[in-house]
Amino acid sequence: MNHSSQYVSKALIATAIFAAPQIYASKNEKQNLEHIEVQGVQSRLQARGILKDSIAKTELIDSEQLKNMQAANLSEAIDKALGIRVSNECSMCGAKRIMINGMKGEHTNILVDGVPLHTMLSGFYGMDSVATAGIGTIEIARGAGASLTAPEAIGGTVNLVSQKPTKSGAELDVAFGNLDYRKISMVAMGISEDDKSTVSVIAQHDSRAQFDGDKNGVSESPLLDNDSLAVTLTHDLSLDTTLKARYGRSQSEVFGGPVIGDTTSSIAETLASVNKGEADSLFVDNDVRNRYIGHPWETAEWVDTQREEWLFTVLHSLDSNLALDVSYANVEHIQDSFYESIDYYAKDDMQFASAKLYYTLNNQHLITMGFDHRDEKMRSHTEALANNPLYMSDSFDYSVSGLFIQDTYTPSIDFELAFAIRFDQINADFIANQAVDDEIDETLISPRLDIRWFHHDNWTSRFSVGQGYRAPLSFFESDHGILDAEKGYLVDVHDVERSLGYNYSLNHTADKINATLSIAYTQVDNLASLTHNQSGTPVLGQLTERADVLAWDLAVSYQLTSSLQLGGSIESYQYNDVFKSSFGIAPTEQRASVNLSYELDAWDLSANYLHVPSRDLTDYGYEGYNDQQATQAKQTNVGSYGLLDFKVAYAINKQFELYFGITNALDYNQAEDEDTPIMFDNEGGYDVTYIYAPLRGRQAFLGFDYDF
Template sequence: MFRKTLLATALAATVPASLANETPSDQPIVMEETVVVGVRQRLYERGALLDAIQKTEVVDESLIKSLQAVNLTDAIEKSPGVRVSNECSMCGVKRIMLNGMRGEHSTILTDGVPLHTMMAGYYAVDALATTGVSRIEVARGAGASLLAPEAIGGTINVISKEVEETGLNINASMEDNDSYFLGMMGGYVSDDERTRTSLVIQDDKHHQMDNDDNGVSEAPLQENTSYVVRLSHDLGERDNVVLRTAYTDSSIFGGPQGYSIGSVLQGYDGVESDHLFVNDDVRQQYIGKPWETTEWISTTRSEISSSWLHEFSESYNTLFTVAWSEHKQDSFYEGFDYTATDTLNYFDLRNNLILNDQHMLTFGVDLRDESMRSDSVAGEESDNYIEDSFDYQTTGLYIQDTWTVSPDLEVALAIRVDNAKADFVAEQKPGTEIDETVVAPRIDLRYLHDDQWTSRVALGRGYRAPLSFFETDHGILDAGDGFAIEIENLEKSLSATYALSFEGERLNSTLSLAFTEVDNLAALSETEDGVPLLTQMQESASVGAADITLGYALTENLSIGGTLETYDYDDVFRESFAIAPVEQRALFNLDYKADYWMLYASATWVGSRDLDEFGYEGFNQLGDSTLKSTSADAYWTIDLKLTFDVTENLSLYLGGNNLTDYTQVEEGESPLFWDASGAYDVAYIYGPLRGREYYLGFDWNL
């Protein structure tokens, strides 16, 4: 038993960290086997895990294609307990929320390695390509990863696809309004099968959308290009090395229709217009200068990582990982410029040791060193401006004992000890703001009631250093007034989850319950002078989440599934949200396969919300005391994809997203508004901002 657990844990940085409990067909699914090669293949064949203690949802490659998901957010937004929140109508920034937590509480891993910087979790999340991805694992709850204690909400682990044979895959589609997607993956396997390498290229574009025809887009133009090169080589019978490098270039342009960032910057004069809209009404035609409603963000992300797996004996192996990433941003927010470079260095040495038939130890040390430097010409003109540059270092020791109490009961006991230092380096912020040693324990338990019923329990602590205005709110737009920072403590959380799973011949289901409490929760406030202030809540904040997922095979060719979710936020948590989160959601899907045809359809229902509870207040017309509606009605969206296999290697497909064509702009309120002080803002958001879209494409293996 322990040899199985040992080898699965040893490869956590390059294969799934945990193999999930059963979930219904066509929902994020269980992956009970892992394709590995060479040395890693031999280790797995000696006994791979049949299941894992921790509850994990997995979105595999086939589901990614069924969803026509070209990026990470598209791929997981319909997973249980996952919500992708659109935080801005101009820049379209996405946040990935797990178990009702905020976006900054989710940690993105690449092959088990925390390569994403603080800033990378904000912009370009939806530029993370799905071409070359084998699957995406979503583990919810604090302590979800030994390597990511800051993942208070959980982790999203993006697993690279292993090359099995030399060949080339091309997946391409055209959408309406000049949008497109092109993904290519080429793979090479040497004759002795010791060397396997792959090259991935993805290029995609999403057009601007102005549903109310007022001259200002509600969804921005986004252009993404990604390159990934990955090499796996067996040095001998006991050693394997994996090298990976990636580069992503993303450009977002939102605001005025019919302009480019070049023409906008060329026309920038710093003189504000007397009126932005006809009759000062955001629902009427925009008449201001283009730069006054332009948001442009250019992002590049470079990554290099390497891992070396060495097997000392059948009971002991080591995985050594080194990684580097750099996230660069150049941006323009309605007259305010902002540039930043965020660099991360990461080191991990992990050991896996079988003590006996009941106990296996996983222990190691990891180091994280992150440095972010920002600059703003416009910001420095304000006496209140404090740059948000920071240095952040953590040094951690961890140990986990995986204990097989009996054939039906397995327990994992883990503890991390970390020293975390966070220092805002601006001259106005002398000293080190945070220097703490944190002890973060966790326990995961799996109990097999019988052949069909399984219970999983998890309890864990996590911590996080709140370091960026971007994480907390879209407060960068008010940066002309300056910045102020009042951060002195780590956010600390306690999370408890329970999952009960049933696996039958036709029916699969999982009931999940979760509760998370966070101390020192970061929030965006303002000083007495109206300067944006990055501060922390004085009271603890908590959220409870519950969901049930069902899947049923009606016939050999037809299966259906569904998920019901509900979230309960306390008043402190509600106050911290910039955008109202979903409180109730239902997901339904249908998967039909027959001969050469495949039909995949999904429907999403989001329940109504009272926006007053999340602090929404705004006006459509300047000077008019009539408030925008704070009643967000329930709505439906439907997606559909039809695929036809022309040959064994060539498929044609067509489909559409949001076929109900529901947007909050046409059915409710514009995201544009005037606040109580008379300032123009763009984030009165509670529903979809992109309407119906169609696509036509092909998937070809050469």
């Protein structure tokens, strides 16, 4: 890692943050002036419902909820959200996958202000590095085709909506805790005197140390160190034209395996220890539950990620019935990594452009039409496997061009219907393959229907059905296939994954109660999955049978008093055997939660308890041993567990707030309370993916929030 660049980056962050409030004078400082509100094109379109699809079912997480959860990154922010699960795919590198409607992590598309800004590669290590500072709302839309500009979202989309400046000022949030937990964020915003221009500068640093629950010298949860910076500028050229530019930069470092200060002194020493060769044994008595005695590199996984992203949008109202929205984004994602002696470097460049035209045909029909184009090039290499004939680079070229049209029909105030259809040309080429033609060259038609029906003042139904697709292009889906230096790695992908999904929800809202029942069914053809050829070489292939999942959930909240709100939810996911065979890590199939929120004078308390019942891991092919001789099998019937989080805040005044909280207050973690995620297979091979429960223990924190 380039430490000098870190210092420069942090200096730039500090300069930008403290300079921002000086750039624009606060209009609130002017007294005794008549206030006349003039709406720009963006505000007018939002008021008419054009910029947000209110028909499709969408869960919202606002900035206040993010604060109550003490969420530093995206995976923490949505981990307990209804219909979403964050899957930990590796105990060493900490790869996180966001699952919606029971689908896999690669079926979720991450948007920023409605524009796809995450590449194929960033879905694995990017979720823990997406800072929550400056996020106004997180919108979670379920189902294939949930976004007109993100058709690859078979499971759904997570849209990070930036906080919009409403006044000039800044907010500082600082917290520290055990296990070297740190979170420091600054949000500075300014508005010009004429209200035509705004600027926001967001910077965040968050980090936490490794966690070793069973104290054997090997971590189950890695070190995580993130730095993020984002600058957003908007300007109203006129009442009809708004320009927006956003620049984001982040750096993330992940290190798992040998515990720093115990079995190794530093990351540098760990990487250099490859020169020592292989130790005679990794653990005392060749048992993963005992003390680690191997060389540091033999269990080490290190991932350094750097991202840079640009986003430009133009919103122009042509007349009272016609508006144009044009966006362009460029993302560069670089991963430099080390997996137990196997080096892997990848650079992923993505460009995305779209143009939407909104046309109000009459009081009943709103037409949305447009096109988008995504071009992604990923290049990877590894020195360790360069001379292995069984290894095939996963470098690829990927492009998709699409046309879409949607009619939002509102015949009455009680009924809304939106019908959309996309036409996409998809090309994907694994450039290291010997084949002359592209692996994927297809033209697809993907329709989607959304209906919202107000049955009564208190009852609302939403129904959607739609098709989606995804090109399986990343080797990380192969469950650490690249780690085997002897067997290599191969890719055998020739079709897009094709899905059909149905979603229904029924909502009841009264004076004090709000309840929603949701049901979703999704089926997928050509689902990507890890297989092995006759030589035992891992192959990223595709299933020939159809996979499907039925998901349902019920959420209820009740305002008991003016100060106290209680809530609860239950969720269930039922996979067929085909879908189960594709998972490397067993997903959570059922869970339930209760929560409360209490406000009294200057005090604010929020708490959440999540319960996951016992389950049988054999349904997902779990088989492993604690000893290298394969005589002591790991348990497959695992117990239930509960996670309790809470946070207490006290407002000293309108500007300054102190808070204290604990995540996982009951201190449950798999390695200490159940079994280590480290395992040996029946051939004596070592792996780190016997995961079925949380891998990090109790985290206490103390902090303050200051507005100025």
